[in-house]
Amino acid sequence: MTFTITNAMRLNWDSKMKRRIWRWLVMAVCCFAPATRAQTLLLKNATVHPVSGPALSPGDVLIENGKVSQVGHLDVKADKVLDLTGQHLYPGLFALNTSLGLVEIESIRATRDAEETGQFVPEVQSWMAVNPDSELLPVARANGIAFFEPTPEGSMVAGQSGLMVIDGWTTEQMVFKKSAALHIYWPSMEISAGGGRRGGGGGFRRRGASGSPEEQVKERERKVKELADYFDDAQAYAKARDAAQAGGTSQTGLNPQWEAMRPYVRGERPIIVHADELRQIKSALQWADTNHYKIVIAGGRDAWKVPDLLAKQNVPVIYGAIYTLPTSETEPYDVHFKAPELLRQAGVKVVMSVQGETGDAEFVRNLPYAASQAVAFGLPADEALKAMTLYPAQIIGVDDRLGAIEPGKDATLFACTGDILDVRANVSHLWIGGHEVSLESRHTRLYDKYRNRPKSR
Numbered sequence: 001m002t003f004t005i006t007n008a009m010r011l012n013w014d015s016k017m018k019r020r021i022w023r024w025l026v027m028a029v030c031c032f033a034p035a036t037r038a039q040t041l042l043l044k045n046a047t048v049h050p051v052s053g054p055a056l057s058p059g060d061v062l063i064e065n066g067k068v069s070q071v072g073h074l075d076v077k078a079d080k081v082l083d084l085t086g087q088h089l090y091p092g093l094f095a096l097n098t099s100l101g102l103v104e105i106e107s108i109r110a111t112r113d114a115e116e117t118g119q120f121v122p123e124v125q126s127w128m129a130v131n132p133d134s135e136l137l138p139v140a141r142a143n144g145i146a147f148f149e150p151t152p153e154g155s156m157v158a159g160q161s162g163l164m165v166i167d168g169w170t171t172e173q174m175v176f177k178k179s180a181a182l183h184i185y186w187p188s189m190e191i192s193a194g195g196g197r198r199g200g201g202g203g204f205r206r207r208g209a210s211g212s213p214e215e216q217v218k219e220r221e222r223k224v225k226e227l228a229d230y231f232d233d234a235q236a237y238a239k240a241r242d243a244a245q246a247g248g249t250s251q252t253g254l255n256p257q258w259e260a261m262r263p264y265v266r267g268e269r270p271i272i273v274h275a276d277e278l279r280q281i282k283s284a285l286q287w288a289d290t291n292h293y294k295i296v297i298a299g300g301r302d303a304w305k306v307p308d309l310l311a312k313q314n315v316p317v318i319y320g321a322i323y324t325l326p327t328s329e330t331e332p333y334d335v336h337f338k339a340p341e342l343l344r345q346a347g348v349k350v351v352m353s354v355q356g357e358t359g360d361a362e363f364v365r366n367l368p369y370a371a372s373q374a375v376a377f378g379l380p381a382d383e384a385l386k387a388m389t390l391y392p393a394q395i396i397g398v399d400d401r402l403g404a405i406e407p408g409k410d411a412t413l414f415a416c417t418g419d420i421l422d423v424r425a426n427v428s429h430l431w432i433g434g435h436e437v438s439l440e441s442r443h444t445r446l447y448d449k450y451r452n453r454p455k456s457r
Contacts, residue, residue: 039080040063050071050406051090051386051389068409090416094149095140097151101136102150121158121159122257127174138442141430151272158184181396182264267294270295270397273297281302285306307342341374391403
């Protein structure tokens with residue numbers, strides 16, 4: 001029996017195939033094309049603080065596709081308009097040099113993940129250990145904090161930090177910039193006259209120094225030399241790797257530690273040196289100047305004593321000692337309140353921070369109030385805002401996208417019922433990349449719970 005395909009059957013089959021192909025094309029377009037176009041948001045009648053320029057009062061901000069599209073007195077149409085009359089609009093704040101996300105409850109060891117074993121662990125990546133479900137993140141977010149830098153601790157070369165967005169379901173979603181900075185804890189320069197145990201930097205805060213003063217000096221010199229030798233070895237490795245790559249030689253069995261050090265010894269990324277005491281700061285500055293390293297001083301308790309040296313070497317300070325007590329009887333009570341302005345007058349770029357020690361995570365929300373304390377003692381208010389927005393963005397290397405309310409930059413900003421430097425003001429809205437995020441936190445839940453408690457009769 002033979003089967004013959006007629007012209008009618010062939011035409012019918014062709015038409016069915018054409019219809020099927022069209023259905024596939026339509027389904028593909030529906031699957032890969034966005035369901036709706038991105039909405040535009042117009043924020044009206046706020047006092048806009050661009051930070052990079054003078055405030056606009058009132059001013060408007062147009063947000064499109066997660067970016068700031070226009071700033072000024074706008075008469076444009078938008079899908080959504082939000083009237084912010086009487087409120088202030090700021091860029092999202094940065095919290096640098098913090099254990100936020102790494103430490104939940106200081107007294108419970110299982111909730112602390114800020115330290116790693118070993119004296120030289122540059123390959124450690126702190127953002128990998130951030131807990132996205134931390135109850136402290138929404139608390140900080142509710143006060144305008146949009147970005148934070150989880151800082152590794154516990155070693156002389158403690159590892160690398162990344163810049164994190166304070167919103168997201170997973171750590172991967174929260175990372176804004178990986179390998180933002182390398183952290184060094186400079187060895188303690190303090191000498192205990194009677195031996196015993198004392199605090200200090202460089203991962204030696206808890207162990208301290210012991211023995212006679214002469215033995216402590218030798219130990220201090222040994223640690224500084226050990227650190228310098230480590231960086232010399234890292235430089236030699238980086239030069240050898242660069243030469244091998246230039247010659248087209250493939251290499252296997254690469255050392256993770258030295259690989260992590262390469263962009264820092266080449267000056268491509270900042271080295272954040274944690275140093276509080278004057279001799280620590282001067283020693284770190286001499287080391288950086290000799291080796292042409294790009295450093296930032298974090299902590300900086302005594303930085304006000306050498307502002308000209310810091311300015312000469314163009315070294316910024318992440319100042320975290322606002323609420324630190326004077327270290328001697330000869331220092332005035334307000335020395336640390338005035339320090340940011342003393343540094344600024346000398347030409348030093350100052351970034352505001354809470355004290356960068358383990359256990360500061362719960363106090364990150366107070367960052368604006370640390371800045372306001374400096375303002376009360378001379379720091380101009382616009383400089384205080386830059387110290388929490390534009391300057392940290394510049395240090396981390398993201399100022400092309402963040403740190404100011406400007407056309408083309410990410411629409412990460414917040415609205416506040418008053419001046420953010422005023423403790424009475426409350427954050428009413430927060431947008432991250434143009435998306436509004438919740439301001440609910442454990443604090444607001446507890447407030448609502450006990451506000452609605454049954455009344456006693």
